[in-house]
Structures are given as C-alpha cells and as structure tokens.
Amino acid sequence: MQSQLHIPRGIRFQCTACGHCCHEYPVPLTDDDVRRLEEADGEACRTSVSALTAGERAQSGLAAFTRSLDKHQSGNCSFLTEDKKCRVHDTAKPSMCRLFPYTFLHCPDGLKVGLSFASTGVLFNSGERLSEQHPQLIEMRDVFNAMYPNLARTNLERWGESEFVGGSALDYEDFSKFCRPYLTRLEALIESYAASGKQSPPRDNAQVILSEMADVLCDSLPPSMLNPMVKLFGKLNPVKLDQYILMPLYRAYFASPPPVDEEQIGIAVQTYLQNEDRDLYFIVADRKISFADLAATVIESLTAQEQDLINRFVYMRLFTRLFFGPGFSMMPLLSGLFHLSVLVMLLHLDLKIDAIRQSAAGESDALSQTRFDKLVARVRDIDRRLTAVVYSRDAGSMFELFALDPLRLRRFLLMTN
Numbered sequence: 001m002q003s004q005l006h007i008p009r010g011i012r013f014q015c016t017a018c019g020h021c022c023h024e025y026p027v028p029l030t031d032d033d034v035r036r037l038e039e040a041d042g043e044a045c046r047t048s049v050s051a052l053t054a055g056e057r058a059q060s061g062l063a064a065f066t067r068s069l070d071k072h073q074s075g076n077c078s079f080l081t082e083d084k085k086c087r088v089h090d091t092a093k094p095s096m097c098r099l100f101p102y103t104f105l106h107c108p109d110g111l112k113v114g115l116s117f118a119s120t121g122v123l124f125n126s127g128e129r130l131s132e133q134h135p136q137l138i139e140m141r142d143v144f145n146a147m148y149p150n151l152a153r154t155n156l157e158r159w160g161e162s163e164f165v166g167g168s169a170l171d172y173e174d175f176s177k178f179c180r181p182y183l184t185r186l187e188a189l190i191e192s193y194a195a196s197g198k199q200s201p202p203r204d205n206a207q208v209i210l211s212e213m214a215d216v217l218c219d220s221l222p223p224s225m226l227n228p229m230v231k232l233f234g235k236l237n238p239v240k241l242d243q244y245i246l247m248p249l250y251r252a253y254f255a256s257p258p259p260v261d262e263e264q265i266g267i268a269v270q271t272y273l274q275n276e277d278r279d280l281y282f283i284v285a286d287r288k289i290s291f292a293d294l295a296a297t298v299i300e301s302l303t304a305q306e307q308d309l310i311n312r313f314v315y316m317r318l319f320t321r322l323f324f325g326p327g328f329s330m331m332p333l334l335s336g337l338f339h340l341s342v343l344v345m346l347l348h349l350d351l352k353i354d355a356i357r358q359s360a361a362g363e364s365d366a367l368s369q370t371r372f373d374k375l376v377a378r379v380r381d382i383d384r385r386l387t388a389v390v391y392s393r394d395a396g397s398m399f400e401l402f403a404l405d406p407l408r409l410r411r412f413l414l415m416t417n
C-alpha cells in the first residue's frame with residue numbers, strides 16, 4: 001500500500017534550464033543508471049563515471065548507488081549541452097537527476113512532499129503549484145521509492161525514537177497538531193505575497209513564527225529535562241557564548257570550502273570554556289569584521305520579495321519535518337527548531353556582513369549583484385549544506401542552550417538585523 005501524499009500549499013516548481021544543478025556536484029548512480037548512460041553515450045560514460053568507495057556509500061546513506069557521475073574540471077556534467085540542456089533527458093537521465101529537486105519524507109501520517117532550495121526554479125517559486133502536479137509527484141514518488149527501497153520502514157521505525165529534547169520522547173501526533181496553525185500562517189503569507197507582491201500582515205513572518213513556536217515549546221519544558229552538559233554551559237557569559245555559537249555556524253554554512261567537521265558548535269563552545277577572552281572576527285574577503293562592527297551597523301529591512309523567499313524556505317522545512325528527527329541526524333525537536341531559527345538569522349547576518357564589506361570596499365549596489373540575488377545564493381548554500389551537515393548527538397543537543405536563555409534568540413535577532 002502506498003502512503004498518502006501530503007503536498008505543501010502555494011509552493012511551485014518548474015525547471016528554469018539554468019544548468020545550475022548540472023554543475024559542480026557529482027551525481028550518485030545506480031547500476032541501472034550506468035547501463036542506460038553507456039547505451040546512450042559509451043565514451044562520455046567511460047570518462048565521467050567512477051566507482052563509489054564502500055566508505056562513501058555508507059557515509060552518504062547511498063547504499064543503492066555504486067558509481068558517481070563526476071563533473072569536468074569546468075564543473076559541467078559531460079551530458080550538459082551548451083544551451084544548458086541535458087543530452088540524455090529523454091533516454092538515460094540518471095534517477096537522482098530525475099528526482100531533483102523533489103524530496104520525500106516518510107512520516108507516521110504519510111509521505112511529505114518537498115522541494116530542495118538548491119534549485120533555481122524553487123528559489124524563484126517558478127511554474128505550477130505542486131498541488132497541480134499530481135501525476136508528476138506520483139512518478140517522482142515511484143523514482144524515490146525505487147532509489148531508497150528500505151527508507152519507509154527505517155524512517156517509520158525511527159520516528160518512534162524521536163525526541164522533544166535529548167532523552168525525552170516526542171509524541172508525533174501532538175507535534176503535528178502543534179505545528180498545524182503555524183503552517184497555516186505561513187501558507188497565508190506565501191499566498192498573500194503571490195497574489196499581491198506585498199507582505200501581509202506586515203509584522204508576521206517566518207522569524208516571528210519560529211520564535212513563537214520556540215517560546216511555546218520552552219514554556220512546556222521543565223528545566224530538569226535539559227541536557228545536564230548544556231546546563232553547565234548555561235552558566236557562562238551569555239553574550240560571549242552567543243558569539244561562540246554564531247561564528248562556527250556561519251563558517252559551517254557559508255565558508256568556502258566548507259569545513260569538514262560536523263562538531264563545529266560543540267567544539268566552539270568547548271573552546272570558549274578553555275579560552276574565554278579571545279576576540280572573535282568574521283574574516284570576509286581578507287577583512288576582519290568584529291561583533292562591534294555588526295552592532296554599529298544597521299541594514300535596510302528585508303523587502304517583501306526577500307521575506308517571501310525566507311518564508312517559503314522555513315515553511316518547506318517545517319512542512320516536510322526536515323529539520324529534526326529521521327532525515328535530520330535524529331536531532332531533537334527543540335534543538336531542530338532553534339537550529340532553523342539560527343539559519344534564518346545567519347541569512348540576515350550575511351547581508352549585514354556583506355553591507356559592511358561592500359561599504360569598506362567602496363562598491364555600489366549597481367556594480368555588484370542585487371541583495372536579493374545574494375540572498376538567493378545563500379539560501380541555496382544553506383539548503384545544499386543542510387543535506388551534508390551531520391550533527392552528532394552532542395552537537396545537536398548544544399542547541400538546547402537556547403532554551404536556557406529565552407533572550408538568546410532576541411539578542412541574535414538584534415545582532416543580525
């Protein structure tokens with residue numbers, strides 16, 4: 001029996017043929033994909049396909065895949081034409097390419113349909129609504145199930161192990177009821193922007209909604225449930241600790257190349273314990289930007305278009321449940337919610353850092369990318385890294401720090417706005 005499909009509202013997708021997803025990243029291949037590519041173009045296949053090691057297969061959870069379609073030095077796939085079309089689209093397109101950017105998550109109440117914000121079509125909300133793409137979704141669901149035949153069983157078993165905070169079980173039904181009104185608010189915001197191009201009502205947005213969700217959950221949380229290690233860190237200077245949290249997360253999502261260590265936040269807080277007085281800087285294009293620079297800078301509020309992008313990104317994560325539990329390093333719910341809030345703040349922080357860098361370099365907006373284009377690129381970065389970042393149990397629990405200090409999210413908001 002197939003699970004019931006849950007489709008997000010107001011969310012659209014159509015391929016824009018930008019060629020972005022056919023650039024840079026290797027594509028995992030099944031044996032069947034390789035056979036079809038060989039039939040379509042044996043020469044290109046021989047020069048572009050390499051074997052995945054057992055370690056790579058285990059590490060990336062890609063047990064069904066045996067090979068990888070590697071990109072040229074230019075970054076392009078061998079099958080990408082000059083006009084940015086896939087040469088094997090109708091004959092031998094690999095399963096992973098066919099599936100992209102659709103995502104699915106098996107939950108106890110059905111299969112949640114989502115989209116990756118690494119896709120340009122998704123970032124710009126192009127094309128038809130997903131609710132009008134039912135035959136396509138059924139086809140993608142079947143591709144997904146063929147690629148991950150055991151995932152439904154594994155995920156459904158793992159939902160039973162989901163936690164509210166580390167060590168405390170989560171009731172999935174209660175969680176779903178809790179989420180529904182917030183999802184409805186986000187759907188209204190997304191529809192309102194699509195209809196009028198304006199934000200309505202003006203003071204409601206994804207950041208406000210995430211804070212309210214966190215407040216409600218924290219109010220229901222007896223302090224005795226928090227991770228004892230986290231309680232210890234809660235005794236440290238809160239403002240300095242804020243900096244030691246933001247800095248590694250900024251690096252984890254935006255540094256190029258990305259750091260390899262998933263324990264970024266845990267390591268940063270440990271470092272703070274050992275060396276409390278160190279000054280921290282963001283280093284961007286060889287310029288040091290301090291927290292004092294950030295405090296002294298105010299940037300223009302987000303435009304309706306920028307806010308809509310963030311609203312859709314947060315909505316998609318909340319809707320698909322891809323911010324905690326199975327599919328997300330089994331991070332506890334409360335930590336996952338704080339983590340998502342911080343990701344949104346990192347987007348604001350990056351706009352601020354960029355404004356400081358731009359003013360120091362004497363660049364004008366007319367000469368550089370628009371701020372919306374930069375935000376689009378950063379949401380793409382975050383979405384791509386979210387699928388690669390693996391939080392250990394301890395690193396995931398570190399986000400419980402936010403529950404200890406109700407002002408931390410507000411301080412982050414002030415620092416990043």
Ligand code: SF4
Binds near residue numbers: 023
């Ligand atoms: S096989 Fe086609 S869709 Fe996949 S990366 Fe190459 S060009 Fe893009």
